[in-house]
Structures are given as structure tokens and as C-alpha cells.
Amino acid sequence: MLETKNLTKKFGDFTALHNLNLKVNSGEIFCLLGANGAGKSTTINLFLNFLKPSSGQALIDGLDVCQYPLETKSRFTYIPENLRLYPQLTGLENLDFFYGLSHTQNQGLPNTGKVSKDQLIEVLNEAGLPSEFLHRRVSSYSKGMRQKVGIALAMVKNAQVLLLDEPTSGLDPQASNEFSELLIRMKSKGVAILMATHDLWRARDTGSHIGIMKQGHLLESFEATTISHSDLESLYLSHMYRHKTPIREE
Amino acid sequence: MKNSAIYRIVIKDFVVSIRSGKFWTLAGFVFIFASVSLWLGQSQYNRVSTIKAEAIQQARHQWENQGEKNPHGAGHFGSVAFKPITPLYMIEAGLTDYVGEWVYLETHKQNSAEKRPANDRSVLFRFGQITPGFLFRFLIPLFVILLGYSTFSSEKEQNTLRMLLSQSITSKELFYGKLLSMFLQLAIMIVPVFLVTMGMFLMQDFSPFIPHMFILFMAYVLYLSTFVFIAIGISARSRTSGSALILLFAFWLISTILIPRLTVTISEILSPPFSSFDLKVTHDEKQDNKYVYGYKGRDDFSEMYAEIESELMQEYGVGDADSLEVNPFGFAIEKTEEEGQIIYDKTFGQINDLYKSQNKLHRKSVAFSPLSALHFLSMGLAHNDLQAHEDFLDQAEEYRRDLMKTLNMDIAYNSRKGKNNEEGNSHLPYVQGEEFWKSIRTFEYDELGLIKIISNHKYDVISLFLWFFASAFFANWSVKKLKIN
Known part of the structure; x- marks a missing residue:
């Protein structure tokens, strides 16, 4: 569903991403771990087509995001670290707006028919937004509530892919937990999820696969169930401390 | 339509703008300002047009009731040509207050326009008048900037642009x-x-000027659209709303205030105006010496009279002047009119050339300021620009020449054998009365036609379109180049 083939991004002389090869199938959550500048957000931005790759490909559902930007965008929902919505609109209006934008391009996709206002409310409830906030302006929402609107968008849009850039950063433990539960529900519905995160604990608990990145390289990737929390932490730290000098090209 | 991305963005932005309170504040200001300026414009139009109508009536009454006198004396008594104002005066005052409103028409002399309303007003008048034209030219572009400066920059600042561009929408x-x-x-x-303006025009039977009003409104739409495009383009290129606002305000200041005023100053430096004293001295000198370098180089009136008398005697086949059926004085005085006209054409031609030279420089500012193009066009449509004033002066002078010729030819053909010629051949005892004065048509200014106006202002129209398309291209290009940092 989500795939990169030798994906490389250079900014002048600096290579932010080196020949990244990864694959996220339907019903999988791939967690990218790494320090700041490891290339996690660059990978997400390449999928979003906000950046053009220097070489290689980013594919969604087999489609190159550069060649088919609209088609690929219609298949995913993106939730950044701090999902910002229009503060003058309510959560319901924001959802209606963003769903409307994706709906206009989604005519050919399954289960993407027009939804009523009641259905939008239902989805927001399902995403866990307190009902008393449905008609309040987003300016009064917490970060967790805004992230839930983002998840609601993915649900109503029937997105096949979720791109998450540190979505739980700054959330309180309860909100983080609720968010993780939502992700697991999305996974169970067959959504392919790529999540960049610093949260080792959440990656181990929520992810089906984990990749560790450093200086634009994917150092290692494995199934989340094959490693314990403490081993993951040790492995991660060992990678962070091991390569003090730039990693050579493979 | 409701499902289109464009429709959804339109409605979303509109709702956001309304809820931010900015829109209603600006719309309320436009409503109040437009209402007040239209009311003031209508009152001013009514006042000026009533005064002019009364003055025209009074001048005609004086002309018709000047009593019995010799037609040449009537030429000295004179008449007055008034420049009418059009209903678009209530929207665009133009040069009305700075050029004369009427011309005194008399024999031997061509006068410049008199009565500049600005002379009679307080110094506060220099700060300008409140007209709908002022609202459209200066304030609404500023409101467009205030509405549009954050169109994209606020999306960047709020980080909503990432969400927006991650949706499957095109930059178009x-x-x-x-x-x-x-x-x-x-x-x-x-x-x-x-x-409301159209309604006022229809209710007051200003229908002949509805096409002018419509074109003026279209020009305003082009002009304001330019500001809309530039606001969108700069907002898309700017990282912050603050920098977008500063850039847009600078553009507004330069294009609406600095460039139009700067070009006036430069054109006066490059083509300095005559002082009115210099003009009068030159003019009077030429007038006093006109027989020296005038008609065939004669140096006095009697020589010219003798020559004309001789020509007439030949033409009518008579041996002595007393036998002539026509009066040589009428022809001679008409000849002096024609000679004077040559001198006046030169003098006023110099003034017109100067104005044209200054105006030509000033009009080049349309390349740098859409306001200049709009202002020239709107003054043209309202018949109160320089061309309309020159046209009025030309028509008034044509009427004066025609009037004087009528009076002189009446002396020439009727003073010797017509009525009231009881005391011999001299023209002086010959008199005309009310019936004759009434037979002379009143001056009526024939306003420039719409096609002629557009033709006069073709470069302004072209400039407005060029600004429109160039700014549209800039806005489109800026949105295409939108980047997520």
C-alpha cells in the first residue's frame, strides 16, 4: 500500500534521506523512530509531495506520488504533529470542509459517497470528540481534540493510508492512549499507517513494524512483536550512540 | 457545484472572514461612506446644476433684453457660455473645481474660462472632497488589501496550509x-x-449617462480586481501576514498617492507653466500690435477699411462708396475678428500645447499606477477632464466667432438699407432689437460622445487591462509556487 524505492532527498550537498526502501501493507502500522533530523519528516513530506525526491520513488497504492499527486492524496489522510484547523470554524465545519475537498476527487473510490451532517457527527463521536465540542469553534479545542478531528477525517474519507508526523507529541497520557486506540481500530480496518515518532513505548505497543532511522538512513527494521520495550530502548540508544561519524552509503 | 473544491474554499474563506469580524467592519464602513458620499454628491450636483441653469437663464434674459443697440455694441455687451456638469459629477468631480465654469464671449477678444470654484472655497477644500470616486479609488483598494493580505499568509502562520495542500486539490x-x-x-x-447609483440615475432621468456609469463601474471592477490579484499574490509569496501587509500597503501608497503626485511635479518641472501675468502681457502686446503683423501687414484699421471698401465697389460695380448696398464696416470689423483669431489661436495654442505636454507626461504614469489610468478614464466619462474642458473652450470659441460673424454680417448687409438706418451710411446709428437678439441661438455645449471618450482614453483602458492581466498572472504564478516550509 505504502512503499518507497531507493527514495533519496538531497538539499544541496546535504543528503537528508539515503536510498530509503520500506513497505507498509494494509492493516500495518510502521513506526519510524529516530532523533530530530533523522529523515522521518522528510519521508512523510515526500509522500505528501511537499518535497520532490532527488531520486527514487514514493508510492501509494502503487502510484508514484509525483506523477499522480491528486490520486494519491485522495487515498491518504495526513495528521501532523500539531494538527491546525481553522479556528473560526467548529470541529464539525472543519471536518465537513476537509472531507468536502477530498470527496470532490474521490468519486471513483469505494465507500466515498456524500455523507450527511449526521454521519459526520457520528464519525466525530466515534473518533472520541466530546459531543459538547461538536459545534464549538476549534479555537477552544485542545491538541488532542484536534487530532481526533484528523482521525475522524481519515474515517469519513475512508482513507486507505494514514501519514502521521509525531501525532502524539505533546499529548497528555490519556489523550495519547486514546489516539493509539484509534490507530489500532484504523489498522484493524485495513488502513496502512506510517507514523514518525519519538515515542518508543507507543511504537512498541501500537506499531506492527518499527524502523530506526539516523542521518537519513534506515538502520534497521523489524516486527514490533519481536522485541520488548526495554530491548527496543537499548537497541535504539545503541544505534544513536554507535555511529558518531556519518554513516557510509550502502 | 456544491461539491466542487472551489465552492468549498469560497464558502470556507467567506465564513472565516465573516466570523473574524473584519468583513463586516469594512463592509459597514463602505456602506456608510458610500451613502454619505452619494448623498453629498447628489446634493452638490443639484446645487451646481441649479445655479448653472439659473445663470444660463439669466444670461439669456440679459442678452434678449439688452435693448435696442448696434449689433457691434451687442458684441461688446457680450454673452456667456456655461459648461454644463453631467450626473457623473456626483461620483467624479474631476477638474470641475479647478478649471473655469464659464467663458465671457465678446467681440475682439477671446477670454479664458472664468470662475474656478476651488478659488471660492476654504483652504480645507485642499484636503479633497468626499465622493464615491474617492471611495473607489483610494479606500476600497485599501480595504481589499486588509481583506486579502492574510489569504495565504495566515494559512501558513496557522499551519492550516499543510492540511489544505495535503488534500487532493489542484493549485488552480x-x-x-x-x-x-x-x-x-x-x-x-x-x-x-x-x-443604488444606477437607481438614482434611472429615477432622475439620467438615462443617457447610464452607459457611462456602467463603463465606469466596469473600470472600477478592473481596478479593484488588480488589487485583489496583487493581495493574493503577495500573500502567497510572503512568509508572514505582517510582511504581506507591509508590502501591500507600500504598493497602495506608491501607486495611489506617490506616483500620481510625483508625475505632476515632474511634468511641471519639465514643462513649466506660464504665469498668468506673462500670459496677459504677451496676449495684450499681440492684441495691441495685431495690425502691424496682422492682415497683409497693414498698420491701421482705416487702410484695411479702404481696401475692403474698394473691393466691394468693384464687386458691386459702383463708382462711389455711398452707392454700395452693403456696409464695408461690417466686413472690415469681421476681418479684424479673423485676424484676432489668428493671434488668439497662437496664444491659446501655446497654452494648450503646454497643458498637453504636461498631461502627456502625467499620463505616462498609467504604466506605474493603475489609479492614474482609472482616474483619467473616470474624469473622461464624467466629462470633467482636460480634454472635455478643451472641447468646451473650442465650442465656446466657435460659438463666439459664429455670433460675432452674425452680428458683423448683419451690419454689413442690413445697416444701409434695412430698418433703423435713418441717418446715412455709418454703421453706428443702425440698431437691432429684441426680436433679432432672440433669433440668435443660445450656446449649448455638445458633450463628447462615448466612443470619442473611449478613444481619447484608449491608453488608460489598455493600461487597466494590462494591470488586470499582469496582476492575475502574478497571483496565479504565486499560488502555483506555494511551498510548505
Whole structure:
């Protein structure tokens, strides 16, 4: 569903991403771990087509995001670290707006028919937004509530892919937990999820696969169930401390 | 339509603008300002047109009731040509207050226009008048900037642009959505002003000027659209709303205030105006010496009279002047008129050339300021620009020449054998009365036709279109180049 083939991004002389090869199938959550500048957000931005790759490909559902930007965008929902919505609109209006934008391009996709206002409310409830906030302006929402609107968008849009850039950063433990539960529900519905995160604990608990990145390289990737929390932490730290000098090209 | 991305962006931006309170504040200001300026414009138009109508009536009454006198004496008594104002004066005052409103028409002399209303007003008048034209030219562009400066920059600042661009919309849909939202807000502000003005024109039987009004409104739409495009373009290129606002305000200041005033100053430096004293001295010197270098180089009137008398005697086949059926004085005095006209044409031609030279320089500012193009065009449509004033002066002078010829030819053909010629051949005892004065048509200014106006202002029209398309290209290009940092 989500795939990169030798994906490389250079900014002048600096290579932010080196020949990244990864694959996220339907019903999988791939967690990218790494320090700041490891290339996690660059990978997400390449999928979003906000950046053009220097070489290689980013594919969604087999489609190159550069060649088919609209088609690929219609298949995913993106939730950044701090999902910002229009503060003058309510959560319901924001959802209606963003769903409307994706709906206009989604005519050919399954289960993407027009939804009523009641259905939008239902989805927001399902995403866990307190009902008393449905008609309040987003300016009064917490970060967790805004992230839930983002998840609601993915649900109503029937997105096949979720791109998450540190979505739980700054959330309180309860909100983080609720968010993780939502992700697991999305996974169970067959959504392919790529999540960049610093949260080792959440990656181990929520992810089906984990990749560790450093200086634009994917150092290692494995199934989340094959490693314990403490081993993951040790492995991660060992990678962070091991390569003090730039990693050579493979 | 409701499912289109463009429609959704239009509605979203409109709702956001309304809820931010900015739109209603600006729309309320436009409503109040437009109402006050239209009311003031209508009052001013009514006052000026009533005064002019009364003055025209009074001048005609004086002409018809000047009593019995010799037609040449009537030429010295003179008449007055008034320049009418059009209903568009209530929207665009133009040069009306700075050029004369009437010309005194008398024999031997061509006068310049008199009575400049600005002379009679307080110094506060220098700060300008409140007219709908002022609202459209200066204030609404500023409001467009205030509405549009954050169109994209606030999306960047709020980080909503990431969400927006991660949706499956094209840059074209984004551009048109933002653009139409701005136009919707602008339309809510200005269309009521247009409809009310049109209603006023229809109710007051100003229908001949409705096409002028319509074209003027279209010019305003082009002009304001330019500001909409530039606001969108700069907003898309700017990282912050603050920098977008500063850039847009600088553009507004330069294009609406600095360039038009700077070009006036430069054109006066490059083509300095005559002082009125210099003009009068030159003019009077030429007038006093006109027989020296005038008609065939004669040095006095009697020599010319003798020559004309001799020619007439030959033409009529008579041996002595007393046998002539026509009066040589009428022909001679007409000849002096024609000689004077040559001198006046030169003098006024120099003034007109100077004005044209200054105006030509000033009009080059349309390349740098859409306001200049709009202002020239709107003054043209309102018949109160320099060309309309020159046209009025030309028509007034043509009428004066025609009037004087009528009076002189009446002396020439009727003073020797017509009525009231009881005391011999001299023209002086010959008199005309009320019936004759009434037979002479009143001066009526024939305003420039719409096609002629557009032709006079073709470069202004072209400039407005060029500004429109160039700014549209800039806005489109800026949105296409939108980047997520």
C-alpha cells in the first residue's frame, strides 16, 4: 500500500534521506523512530509531495506520488504533529470542509459517497470528540481534540493510508492512549499507517513494524512483536550512540 | 457545484472572514461612506446644476433684453457660455473645481474660462472632497488589501496550509477558490453602491449617462480586481501576514498617492507653466500690435477699411462708396475678428500645447499606477477632464466667432438699407432689437460622445487591462509556487 524505492532527498550537498526502501501493507502500522533530523519528516513530506525526491520513488497504492499527486492524496489522510484547523470554524465545519475537498476527487473510490451532517457527527463521536465540542469553534479545542478531528477525517474519507508526523507529541497520557486506540481500530480496518515518532513505548505497543532511522538512513527494521520495550530502548540508544561519524552509503 | 473544491474554499474563506469580524467592519464602513458620499454628491450636483441653469437663464434674459443697440455694441455687451456638469459629477468631480465654469464671449477678444470654484472655497477644500470616486479609488483598494493580505499568509502562520495542500486539490482550484471568495466579499461591498447609483440615475432621468456609469463601474471592477490579484499574490509569496501587509500597503501608497503626485511635479518641472501675468502681457502686446503683423501687414484699421471698401465697389460695380448696398464696416470689423483669431489661436495654442505636454507626461504614469489610468478614464466619462474642458473652450470659441460673424454680417448687409438706418451710411446709428437678439441661438455645449471618450482614453483602458492581466498572472504564478516550509 505504502512503499518507497531507493527514495533519496538531497538539499544541496546535504543528503537528508539515503536510498530509503520500506513497505507498509494494509492493516500495518510502521513506526519510524529516530532523533530530530533523522529523515522521518522528510519521508512523510515526500509522500505528501511537499518535497520532490532527488531520486527514487514514493508510492501509494502503487502510484508514484509525483506523477499522480491528486490520486494519491485522495487515498491518504495526513495528521501532523500539531494538527491546525481553522479556528473560526467548529470541529464539525472543519471536518465537513476537509472531507468536502477530498470527496470532490474521490468519486471513483469505494465507500466515498456524500455523507450527511449526521454521519459526520457520528464519525466525530466515534473518533472520541466530546459531543459538547461538536459545534464549538476549534479555537477552544485542545491538541488532542484536534487530532481526533484528523482521525475522524481519515474515517469519513475512508482513507486507505494514514501519514502521521509525531501525532502524539505533546499529548497528555490519556489523550495519547486514546489516539493509539484509534490507530489500532484504523489498522484493524485495513488502513496502512506510517507514523514518525519519538515515542518508543507507543511504537512498541501500537506499531506492527518499527524502523530506526539516523542521518537519513534506515538502520534497521523489524516486527514490533519481536522485541520488548526495554530491548527496543537499548537497541535504539545503541544505534544513536554507535555511529558518531556519518554513516557510509550502502 | 456544491461539491466542487472551489465552492468549498469560497464558502470556507467567506465564513472565516465573516466570523473574524473584519468583513463586516469594512463592509459597514463602505456602506456608510458610500451613502454619505452619494448623498453629498447628489446634493452638490443639484446645487451646481441649479445655479448653472439659473445663470444660463439669466444670461439669456440679459442678452434678449439688452435693448435696442448696434449689433457691434451687442458684441461688446457680450454673452456667456456655461459648461454644463453631467450626473457623473456626483461620483467624479474631476477638474470641475479647478478649471473655469464659464467663458465671457465678446467681440475682439477671446477670454479664458472664468470662475474656478476651488478659488471660492476654504483652504480645507485642499484636503479633497468626499465622493464615491474617492471611495473607489483610494479606500476600497485599501480595504481589499486588509481583506486579502492574510489569504495565504495566515494559512501558513496557522499551519492550516499543510492540511489544505495535503488534500487532493489542484493549485488552480486553490487559486480560484481564494480569488472568488475575495470577489464575493468585494461584490457584497460594491454592488449595492452600483445598484443604488444606477437607481438614482434611472429615477432622475439620467438615462443617457447610464452607459457611462456602467463603463465606469466596469473600470472600477478592473481596478479593484488588480488589487485583489496583487493581495493574493503577495500573500502567497510572503512568509508572514505582517510582511504581506507591509508590502501591500507600500504598493497602495506608491501607486495611489506617490506616483500620481510625483508625475505632476515632474511634468511641471519639465514643462513649466506660464504665469498668468506673462500670459496677459504677451496676449495684450499681440492684441495691441495685431495690425502691424496682422492682415497683409497693414498698420491701421482705416487702410484695411479702404481696401475692403474698394473691393466691394468693384464687386458691386459702383463708382462711389455711398452707392454700395452693403456696409464695408461690417466686413472690415469681421476681418479684424479673423485676424484676432489668428493671434488668439497662437496664444491659446501655446497654452494648450503646454497643458498637453504636461498631461502627456502625467499620463505616462498609467504604466506605474493603475489609479492614474482609472482616474483619467473616470474624469473622461464624467466629462470633467482636460480634454472635455478643451472641447468646451473650442465650442465656446466657435460659438463666439459664429455670433460675432452674425452680428458683423448683419451690419454689413442690413445697416444701409434695412430698418433703423435713418441717418446715412455709418454703421453706428443702425440698431437691432429684441426680436433679432432672440433669433440668435443660445450656446449649448455638445458633450463628447462615448466612443470619442473611449478613444481619447484608449491608453488608460489598455493600461487597466494590462494591470488586470499582469496582476492575475502574478497571483496565479504565486499560488502555483506555494511551498510548505
